[in-house]
Amino acid sequence: MALFDGLKENHEDYTSYLDWTEEDKLKYMEMAYKEAERAFEEGDVPIGCVIVDFDGKVISKAYNRRNRDGNTTSHAEIIAIQQACKKMGDWRLEDCVMFVTLEPCPMCAGAILQARMKKVFIGAMNSKAGCAGSVINLLQTAGFNHAVEIEKGLMQEKCSTILSDFFEEVRKENNI
Secondary structure (H helix, E strand, O other): OOOOOOOOOOOOOOHHHOOOHHHHHHHHHHHHHHHHHHHHHHHOOEEEEEEOOOOOOEEEEOOOOOOHHOOOOOHHHHHHHHHHHHHHHOOEEEEEEEEEEOOOHHHHHHHHHHHOOOEEEEOOOOOOOOOEEEEEHHHOOEEEEOOOEEEEEEEHHHHHHHHHHHHHHHHHHHOO
């Protein structure tokens, strides 16, 4: 069997996500936001993620569990990608898009690239660690064998506010 036998064919015809309305996009980002709220309730940085196929079917949902799990890699995006790969039975998620409440970090951007995801919808930007344009844009760096479309600012104020509220609470608890 040749190395590339069995790879999915290019699914350029699966573009129904291009026809999604703003209301459709907000519905999925609201799901990601609800995941961020779960992280907040558990004392973790409130970041949520939802992966959706091109037809609008939710494949996976996850929230940041880094503190809960005591694991550096327990970011919402990583967990959602792992769940989606398991559900899809493939490491390639090229027929999927991601909705995430905070701009992906280097690790998550790398995983998104490796999964060959088509597009990422981002709530708030991350000026300290963002890799979809804030610090660097790994998702669209020339030279990689894949590039990811980006749409920024979906529910930006709400996604930013939950993060600000979380860190304000942390500072109060630590008397900072």
